[in-house]
Amino acid sequence: MATYILKRLGEAVLVCFGISVITFLLLHVAGDPVQLLLSIEAKAEDAAILRKSLGLDQPLYVQYGIFLKDLLRLDFGKSLFIREPALSLVLERFPATIQLTLAGMAIALLIAIPLGVVAAIRRYSFLDNLCTALAVSGQAMPIFWLGLMLIILFAVKFHLLPASGRGTFLHLLMPAFTLGASLAPITMRMTRSKMLDILSADYIRTARAKGLREQIVLFRHALRNASIPIVTILGLQFGRLLGGAIVTEAVFAWPGLGSLALSAIRNFDYPLAQACILTMAFIIVVVNLGIDVLVGWLDPRIRFD
């Protein structure tokens, strides 16, 4: 197990390195931060002076080399716009994003698991069809659209919830629901199909034949076994959830990593964008590794060697 984890961590480092090369190149090809920093009206001499002082006049490979050297000491450099260490800016925003992502995940699970189970038990019933319809429309609904509709309804029309920002528990409800709604459909479909598989398995028939109560059959025998693929799906969807958080954070003015990354990319703030993207990549890699280990622990049949 320990060798397995070490091996995977080694892979994670390689993945992060690859991502750093790609983001570095894409950002540098896409645009020029100096012009943005100076405003359109600025003169060419001023741009040249600033470019030099930021080290952006060096060839790309030199810039990347410097970046990589500093990165080994976990130094992402200073944000070009905010002029503070990029990593500390990222860490500052980190709790807000984790809070939103976890809350979104919780809401997704609260919606998806019960509905998935019910849909499986009452297969092809009206309820099952309704759940399918909900899942399809939920999956088709863009996050920003749902977010805005919620704002219009609950903040503008009924004055029940604050429209945006982070502060109280009430502030969290709409963004978490918006994000959760993007994850719920796939989790629900997964729960339903796994439950259907398992409910027709031999051991369920045996359990029923033993005369166990249906609740115990469903929750102790079926759902527990279905939870393994659900956990896997959650891990795989975690990256998507972080991506969704970028949009959700923008709509709800949620001060997280996503909105920081978005503004950093828009401004071609190389150091900050790198720090954001690499942090997110690192989280996704670690979460996936964690899920793999966890699934192995949940399912004694899986071995790591």
Next chain:
Amino acid sequence: MNRRLFCGILFIAPLLAAAWIMPVEAAKDRVVVAFGSNIPTLDPHMHSSRLAHIADWHLYDTLMDRDPKTYKPSPGLATSLRNVNALTWELKLRTGVKFHNGEPFNAEAVKFTIDRVLDPATKSVTRGNFTWIKEVKVVDENTVQLITAKPFPAAPEFLTLAYIVPPKYLKSVGDEEFSRKPVGTGPYKFVEWKKAEHLIVEANEAYWRDSPKGMPKIKTIVFRTIPETTTQIAELLSGGVDIIRNVPPDQIAVVKDSPNTRISATKILRVNSLLLDNAGRASNTPLTNQKVREAIAYAINVDEMLKTILGGYAERTATGVNPLHFGFDGSIKPYPYDPERAKKLLAEAGYPNGFEITLNTYSGTITSMDQMADAVTGYLAKVGTKVRRRHIEDVGMWTTSGKEGKLEGIQYYSWGSNSIFDADAVLYALTYSKEPLSYTKDAALDQLLDEGRTQIDPKKRQEAYAKAQKLIHEKFYWIPINVQYTIEGVNKKLNYEAGSDEMMRVYSASWKD
């Protein structure tokens, strides 16, 4: 830990984590302003961000203020300003002014501030606004002299950007800490800054009495970051914020129709024009022919565009110079809409069946850019001219391509004049032949612009700019479209109006009882 317990925790932990409850703030003696993006820094010399300037305007004072009615430079921290000789501006400074930390404002602070900006080691992005100053001389405690390399008549304008910082405090805490916990002389004091969320400032009770900004009337101002315009509008309508900037023209009715909100709109310094590559700098197109440029000018129904697309929240300018600019010539009339004459001119120029031309556009500063460019494309099609559209998303790329002479044909250009209310700020940059953004080469025009730039006598400057504008108008070097408006959404109970210099003077706002 057994597996069942673990599964339970897996499902419940996120909920618990999500339930971090933070304190609610519910004071009413405050006003909340929504900003579309984050303030990068509170050090006034380290950014060119409009939003950060607005925050600076509350925290700091500048050597020259700007009169909120005439938008002309007026005394600020400097009480008077005079030319001792052609190369020396002498400033008398206000006495008895203190920074928020009690440090006195004096000649030393002025010298420290300007030296700091000019020092390349500071890496100030506003350095270019001060490079006309060769040296700052302290004459006495309350007098400084600015020595310039060349006569510089626009000095009062540029001194409206001279935010003065406290030397002792800055030296003791360093640049980085200063940018997080600023100290100025302004009407509001720094309280808290959460970069992605808000900046909170509080009324400075000890603000200097005869300041043109006046004593603050509302205790607290919160500048909140809300990136999405739609979310900003929702916050305004639901009472979460009191002022939002940049209401899109198609949302004006929403804000107007709400019982609690209103629109405050006014023209700003920004002018939008179609720049024609008349010198053939990027490529040799029919635009080098004056008749063709004239035809394009007559083919576009600017009045209709302003009325239907911008809902009337725009003003036409005939010369591309803003009526708010010093040097504006109001006697020039806009080009009339006359598609027949346009067709005739095109035929005379040898293009009876029209021609193909590129229209370059970019994202960012122009209100309803896409619809406006669509309209231009449509009008030109009516006279048989086919428009190829090229859109550049990124402002940086746009500026670089423009400076390198790569934008062929027509550019849908927008110019904010760097908040300088002087014709020089727009004409020089966009039409002087040696300027990187200019697609015009005209020796006579250069001469007039040089004259306007170096003359100290305002009358002679005005004459030079009037002549320059006539020349541009007669040669159809560009086709001015409109003076842009700033359209803000405001809580009806708030006494506050949008400003033409795109500054927000929230310090002078007050609540109606």
